[in-house]
């Protein structure tokens with residue numbers, strides 16, 4: 001008797017452990033030595049290995065990318081009432097820690113060339129708010145921002161630069177890893193990122209003293225004393241030794257994952273570029289992206305919603321480009337500098353399924369579903 005085959009869901013980007021079982025080896029080691037929590041060899045090893053991979057002097061393993069942004073802001077001395085420039089086109093996790101610090105975000109528009117922070121809008125914001133305390137730049141979907149110009153502007157105005165590289169582990173700008181241009185960089189190992197620890201983050205910097213300070217804050221700011229003594233506000237933000245073991249294993253397959261993500265992007269581009277109204281995410285000569293999510297904009301008769309619906313009907317996940325922060329009910333009271341590029345990207349953007357476990361058959365099926373929309 002024939003049974004109907006139920007399609008397994010195809011995800012946008014889901015956890016993908018190594019075929020070799022590297023993660024389990026490190027986790028098993030943690031179990032065998034009873035270094036389950038809180039710290040231990042895997043935490044130290046993961047910090048060292050990630051710092052080496054990206055070319056940073058020091059790293060602090062934390063419970064999330066959001067925690068890393070929060071501690072970067074604290075390390076930068078951002079406090080009550082301080083202004084922080086933040087891209088409007090991003091995930092809310094970039095902006096939330098600004099509010100944790102009782103600081104004030106000013107949202108900066110994107111440009112079409114990078115989809116990331118627009119240097120002209122940034123310059124305009126510097127004119128408007130000369131007392132700004134810090135700038136956060138994001139490398140969305142693994143595309144790098146225009147770092148030469150952004151770094152130059154931050155230097156000119158003597159302002160701390162924090163790079164939210166949560167989506168860009170494995171992305172290089174002019175041969176240098178994203179997250180290492182600013183005073184601080186952060187990475188995320190959340191479940192849908194290019195590598196994952198189930199949840200976690202990393203703060204990197206060449207300033208070893210500030211990284212040591214971040215580790216101190218992340219473990220409840222316990223002073224050197226036999227008793228529990230605290231002279232500063234503390235946080236419970238440290239990564240556990242079990243989780244760090246997963247991260248060490250995942251780091252070994254990062255290059256493979258980038259390769260597969262690029263393959264996925266090139267597959268889509270080959271098949272879909274040229275359809276009326278389709279424009280793929282930008283590629284710039286300076287950029288070696290990790291292609292975390294293959295994304296495109298649609299400005300013709302087929303709209304993003306048509307793609308979301310057609311794919312969802314086949315149990316395939318896709319989603320819009322981030323909704324800009326200045327359009328969010330929670331953040332709309334804050335200022336925004338720009339010309340609505342981010343609004344257009346949101347309106348027209350589609351993030352295609354970019355799961356590294358997809359087969360060619362999966363990709364062919366997705367492309368077929370999408371192409372059909374142009375025949376209707």
Ligand SMILES: *Cc1c(COP(=O)(O)O)cnc(C)c1O
Nearest residue numbers: 064065066091093094166188190
């Ligand atoms: C995922 C993400 C974060 C937050 O990372 P978590 O580890 O989930 O806290 C921050 N910024 C951007 C742009 C992200 O995509």
